[in-house]
Amino acid sequence: MAFPEYDLVVKSSAIVTPSGIISGQIAVRDEKIVGVLARTEELPAKKTIDAGSDPVIPGLVDTHCHFRDPGYTHKEDYYHGTIAAAAGGVTTVFDMPNVDPPTTTADRLKAHLENAQSKAVVDFGHNASGVVPENIKELADAGATAFKVWMMKDIGRDYPHPPGTSLTNDAVLYRVFEEVAETGLPLYVHPHNHDLYELFVQRSQEQWGMDFRSYARALRGGDGVVLNTAIATILEFQRSVGTKLHVLHLSTRAGIEMVARAKAEGRPVTAEANPFALFVTNDWAKIERHGPFTLGFWVPEDDNPHMWRAVQDGTIDVVGSDHGPHTKEEKEVGWKDMYTAPGGSPMIEQYLRLMLTEVNKGRLSLERVVELCSSKPAEVAGFAGRKGAITPGADADLVVLDMDHEETLHAEHSHYRCGWMSSEDLESKGRPRMTILRGRVIMEDGNVTAEKGSGRLLRPGH
Numbered sequence: 001m002a003f004p005e006y007d008l009v010v011k012s013s014a015i016v017t018p019s020g021i022i023s024g025q026i027a028v029r030d031e032k033i034v035g036v037l038a039r040t041e042e043l044p045a046k047k048t049i050d051a052g053s054d055p056v057i058p059g060l061v062d063t064h065c066h067f068r069d070p071g072y073t074h075k076e077d078y079y080h081g082t083i084a085a086a087a088g089g090v091t092t093v094f095d096m097p098n099v100d101p102p103t104t105t106a107d108r109l110k111a112h113l114e115n116a117q118s119k120a121v122v123d124f125g126h127n128a129s130g131v132v133p134e135n136i137k138e139l140a141d142a143g144a145t146a147f148k149v150w151m152m153k154d155i156g157r158d159y160p161h162p163p164g165t166s167l168t169n170d171a172v173l174y175r176v177f178e179e180v181a182e183t184g185l186p187l188y189v190h191p192h193n194h195d196l197y198e199l200f201v202q203r204s205q206e207q208w209g210m211d212f213r214s215y216a217r218a219l220r221g222g223d224g225v226v227l228n229t230a231i232a233t234i235l236e237f238q239r240s241v242g243t244k245l246h247v248l249h250l251s252t253r254a255g256i257e258m259v260a261r262a263k264a265e266g267r268p269v270t271a272e273a274n275p276f277a278l279f280v281t282n283d284w285a286k287i288e289r290h291g292p293f294t295l296g297f298w299v300p301e302d303d304n305p306h307m308w309r310a311v312q313d314g315t316i317d318v319v320g321s322d323h324g325p326h327t328k329e330e331k332e333v334g335w336k337d338m339y340t341a342p343g344g345s346p347m348i349e350q351y352l353r354l355m356l357t358e359v360n361k362g363r364l365s366l367e368r369v370v371e372l373c374s375s376k377p378a379e380v381a382g383f384a385g386r387k388g389a390i391t392p393g394a395d396a397d398l399v400v401l402d403m404d405h406e407e408t409l410h411a412e413h414s415h416y417r418c419g420w421m422s423s424e425d426l427e428s429k430g431r432p433r434m435t436i437l438r439g440r441v442i443m444e445d446g447n448v449t450a451e452k453g454s455g456r457l458l459r460p461g462h
């Protein structure tokens with residue numbers, strides 16, 4: 001044979017590359033993209049996929065998911081969570097540390113990664129708990145890809161913020177910023193002024209009782225001051241220390257302005273938006289209809305256009321699924337008392353569909369969706385060049401889209417263990433038709449064929 005054979009060639013008239021959408025073919029060998037070429041010549045390959053005019057994008061990289069494993073596997077586990085990821089076009093996941101035991105030590109992190117390795121069907125890494133400053137170096141050495149901190153108190157319930165994941169002491173948090181800066185890894189912070197939150201909870205409960213409406217309003221009391229004061233604090237810590245800071249759950253007008261200022265100064269600050277805030281909880285009518293099964297955090301209508309503008313203009317860098325299942329029974333409590341029901345809802349399988357729907361509506365370009373969901377999250381997590389881009393040298397993680405597929409989203413068509421989701425009944429147009437991980441087709445038309453444990457552990461610098 002004149003040419004060495006490729007393992008896989010994927011042809012499409014709309015390949016989304018870092019330098020634009022091109023018509024061509026992606027050549028894959030040994031799990032990697034070795035070339036993105038014009039379609040002038042027929043390449044010898046063991047397998048050729050001709051996607052025709054269906055776009056091909058890089059596999060999604062989700063920097064924010066909760067697989068509840070170990071400790072809460074009645075809600076979800078690493079196997080089902082990554083199956084849902086593959087079905088949703090997500091080929092890389094970084095899960096969060098609020099598991100039991102939380103990943104506060106190197107030994108726990110090693111055990112966590114071993115457990116994940118035995119189950120994952122997509123590539124994975126772990127965002128370790130950063131609440132113990134003394135342990136941050138050993139966690140980095142043991143393979144953490146980032147650190148996560150909730151600015152919350154242990155409020156006496158075992159979930160969703162068990163001891164070992166949250167802190168409210170500014171001095172400890174400042175030391176966390178210092179220690180994480182030493183590692184060069186990013187720090188992901190869930191901003192929340194807990195003292196102030198308690199004031200607004202008290203007022204909300206007095207005025208509206210204990211139900212999901214009261215809970216939704218409490219967090220946004222005082223026009224977002226609970227969130228904004230926390231964002232101001234961490235941005236000042238970042239300015240002082242220089243840590244790479246990734247601000248989670250950005251959803252307030254003032255928070256967006258603060259992040260935009262920090263970025264304009266050239267500081268290493270990135271920000272995340274969540275699909276629930278863009279598609280579900282930004283509509284009070286949806287909250288009324290599905291109650292606790294929508295919450296999460298309410299985004300008042302006034303803040304919604306600011307969020308979307310930040311998603312479009314790049315102030316928000318990353319869409320992280322915040323996939324966070326709970327059982328139906330656990331959520332059901334929230335109709336009457338949302339303060340004892342857990343927040344969070346499953347999302348990893350639907351958010352690409354919801355983003356593609358916006359492409360079809362003309363609100364986002366397909367290139368922007370790729371930046372938000374693939375290339376920028378890969379960069380934030382430290383895997384630019386390897387994940388999240390269709391470019392020579394990167395892993396051959398690809399998603400073939402069907403932009404015309406219309407569907408009303410229903411949990412019964414998902415792979416979740418919990419049997420419900422916050423995107424229930426949403427109309428979508430556009431879906432992932434095929435998911436390819438390192439050159440292997442792992443999902444076609446919703447059927448995930450990847451073997452348990454075939455996902456690969458991602459470690460910084462490896």
Ligand SMILES: [Zn+2]
Nearest residue numbers: 064096322324
């Ligand atoms: Zn989360």
